[in-house]
Amino acid sequence: MTTGLAGTVVAVQANFYRVQLHHPPADHPALLLCTRRSRLLKTGQRVMVGDRVWVEEPDWQGQRGAIAAIEPRKSELDRPAIANVDQILLVFAVAEPELDPLQLSRFLITAESTGIQVQLCLSKCDLVTSEAIAQWQSRLDQWGYQPLWLSQNQPERWPSLLAQLTGRTTVVAGPSGVGKSSLINRLIPDLELRTAKVSGKLGRGRHTTRHVELFELPQGGLLADSPGFNQPDLTCSDRELAQYFPEIRQRLTEVSCQFQDCRHLEEPGCCIRGDWERYAHYQSLLEEAIAQTQQQNRSNQEEVGFKRKSADGGKLRYEPKLQSRRYRRDSRRSQHQTVAEALHNAEIED
Ligand SMILES: Nc1nc2c(ncn2[C@@H]2O[C@H](COP(=O)(O)OP(=O)(O)O)[C@@H](O)[C@H]2O)c(=O)[nH]1
Ligand SMILES: [Mg+2]
Ligand SMILES: [Zn+2]
Incomplete structure (x- = not known):
């Protein structure tokens, strides 16, 4: 039943999907602006950025087509809404802004909780000594991470990043100011050019609308x-x-706590509690998670369909960008929402 041209959805806007064809015929465009076949519309199947799709009825002249089928997803991120992500590239700077270990842990936990592979990348290596880098390296090794070390001014550091990205679908995440945009612009030199082209084609500017x-x-x-x-x-x-x-995780493969539901706090026979660097992070994040779970339970009782992304003291509050679908309670309504609604929501959320 899967006939047509294989491709990946690289952008979604209104009722249009920009599809990058995997094997366009020679001398034909590799990108088609597609609609959904009505069969997909009827089943309410949402097309996401990152979806592997089958395109039919290509109109090469007009660079148009129609999505006839969607392949099952390997993974699904909520924010940003992207399917089939292979890895999250979490970027932090070693300096400017100063590397805050607890903040890094918080981002790592958020990324890890998606279930998608996490690759840590530390940027701005030119701003610190090689001793400082070595110190961080052994410290992060204890955390269980082998980061890539990067600098805009040190091209010799780039090949390992390129190797990590080649052939994969990667989402770049991290706090602002760490060099994400610089990194992306270097990886995709004609990005500005292509961004302008895309904006024209989709009718709305990428810089005026937030979309994935x-x-x-x-x-x-x-x-x-x-x-x-x-x-x-x-x-x-x-x-x-x-x-x-x-x-x-590693420790629990070797030994186990006395209680199966051990929270690794005061319990007797706990094999996790102890003198290791991030235990303090664990304690403080656990406290936060407990408070949040309690609050969520209260809200669930009070109000069905409670939306945490509503105003917080009047101002819009940003939720974590990386959230996997399995933590989202999908309501019947949201499963049946139209693409227009979905896009509208996605634009607000993102
Ligand atoms: N020294 C140094 N500065 C960098 C490096 N990468 C980015 N920057 C600077 O850091 C600032 C923030 O970069 P940007 O890419 O906008 O960060 P983003 O907010 O994560 O997208 C800019 O002034 C960049 O020029 C680097 O490798 N070394
Ligand atoms: Mg940026
Ligand atoms: Zn324990």
């Missing part, structure tokens, strides 16, 4: 930016938190 978009890397692979934010809320429950620390 995947960009093709020259060496193969897709990359998406996720707008910067500084302090993600925890999205995981207190019960889940421990598993998002690689060093706890």
Whole structure:
């Protein structure tokens, strides 16, 4: 039943989907602006950025087509809304802004909680000594991470990043000011050019509307930016938190706590509590997760359909950008919402 041209949705806007064809015929455009076949509309199947699709009825002259089928998704991120993401590239700077370990942990936990592979990347290496880098390296190794070290001014550091990105779909995340845009612009040199072209084609400017978009890397692979934010809320429950620390995960493969539902606080026979660097992060994030779970339970009782992304003291509050679908309670309504509604919501959320 899967006939037509295979492609990946790289942008969604209104009722149009920009599809990058995997194997366009020679001398034919690789990008088609597509609509959905009515059969997909009837089943209410939402097309997401990152979806692998089958395109029919190509109109090469007009660079148009119609999406006839969607392949099952391997993964689904909520914010940014992208399907089939292979990895999250979490970027932090070693300096300017100063690397704050707890903030880094918070971002790592948020990224880990999506279930998608996390690659840490530390930028601005030119601003610190090689001793400082070595110190961070051994420290992060204890955390269970082997970061890529990067600098705009040190081209010798780039090949390892390129190798990590080639052939994969990657979402770049991290706080603002760490060098994400600089990194993306370097990886995709003609981005500005292509951005302008896309804006024209989709009718609305990328810079006036926040929407998710995947960009093709020259060496193969897709990359998406996720707008910067500084302090993600925890999205995981207190019960889940421990598993998002690689060093706890590792320890629990070797030994086990006395109680199966151990929170690794005061329990007797706990094998996790102890003298390791991020135990303090674990304690403070656990406290937060417990408070949040309690608050969520209260709200669930009070009000069905409570939306946390509403105003917080009057001002719009940014929720974590990286949230996997499984933590979202999908209401019947949201499953049946139209694309227009979905896009409208996505634009507000993103
Ligand atoms: N020294 C140094 N500065 C950098 C590097 N990468 C980015 N910057 C600077 O950091 C600032 C923030 O960069 P930007 O890419 O906008 O960060 P974003 O907010 O994460 O997208 C800019 O002034 C960049 O020129 C780097 O490798 N070394
Ligand atoms: Mg930026
Ligand atoms: Zn324990």
